[in-house]
Amino acid sequence: IALYLPTSNISNDRNGIGVCLRQDIEAKIDFNGKMEIFNLISKSYKTYVFDTVINEKINKSERGKLLTIMMNYLSQFQVIVTDRLHCMIMAYLTGTPCVVFSNSTGKTVGVYEWIKECKYIVICNEISDLEKNIELVISSDSYRKNVVNENSFVDLKNIIQGKELV
Numbered sequence: 001i002a003l004y005l006p007t008s009n010i011s012n013d014r015n016g017i018g019v020c021l022r023q024d025i026e027a028k029i030d031f032n033g034k035m036e037i038f039n040l041i042s043k044s045y046k047t048y049v050f051d052t053v054i055n056e057k058i059n060k061s062e063r064g065k066l067l068t069i070m071m072n073y074l075s076q077f078q079v080i081v082t083d084r085l086h087c088m089i090m091a092y093l094t095g096t097p098c099v100v101f102s103n104s105t106g107k108t109v110g111v112y113e114w115i116k117e118c119k120y121i122v123i124c125n126e127i128s129d130l131e132k133n134i135e136l137v138i139s140s141d142s143y144r145k146n147v148v149n150e151n152s153f154v155d156l157k158n159i160i161q162g163k164e165l166v
Contacts (some may be wrong), residue, residue, distance in 0.1 A: 014096070016046035017134070018077040020087045023051070026103045027129075029083060036127050037081060041134070048077070052087045081124075081132050085111055092121055097137035099124045 019041065021027070029037070041047045050073070058066060062144055072078060074087070075094040082088055083101040085108050091098035097120040102109045112123055119140040124133045 014076060014078040016048055016077055017041050017050045018074065018080045019047060020051055020080060020082040020084050021101075022083050022103055025049065027106050028104050029104055034129055037130060040127070040130055041081065044131075045078070045134075052084055052090070079137055081130070081134070083108060088112070088121065092118060095120065097121070097140060099130060099133045099137060101125075 003061050020037060021029060021037070038047060038049070052070060054066065071094050072089050074090050075096050077096060080087060080091045080096055080098045081101075082091070082098060083103045085103075088098055088100050088108055088111065090096075092115055100108050100112060100121060100123050102123070102125075109123060112121070115121060122133050122137055124130055
């Protein structure tokens with residue numbers, strides 16, 4: 001349902017590539033793989049490394065503000081490279097092109113199934129395919145044309161309401 005959230009104040013001035021890769025037990029890409037990714041990207045693009053994790057307790061009253069700050073930050077990039085689910089979702093919501101690697105839980109690939117018709121977000125199975133995938137999402141002319149809409153959740157709504165599926 002988060003894939004259907006509206007966005008606002010999103011940057012149109014996009015520069016560089018943001019790299020947000022896991023550094024925890026769910027990481028599938030090891031240190032050498034991360035270095036390979038960074039080296040591939042940085043030879044052609046200004047590269048920024050960031051994380052979506054905030055390692056402190058956040059008050060409920062601050063969550064919306066912090067989410068807006070993070071989404072505005074992500075929307076400044078020409079492309080994001082990530083293996084983090086929430087980074088992929090925020091890229092989708094902000095219309096930011098994104099190349100996604102799987103993680104050890106498969107969450108990114110699983111949620112990608114909901115948005116696979118979106119042309120500015122793609123799954124990358126091999127680091128050797130990264131440059132090709134970056135060019136693919138950059139060349140997409142469908143930024144911000146999200147594929148999840150009010151009709152995407154009809155079956156879920158019917159299940160919750162106890163109605164029979166059509």
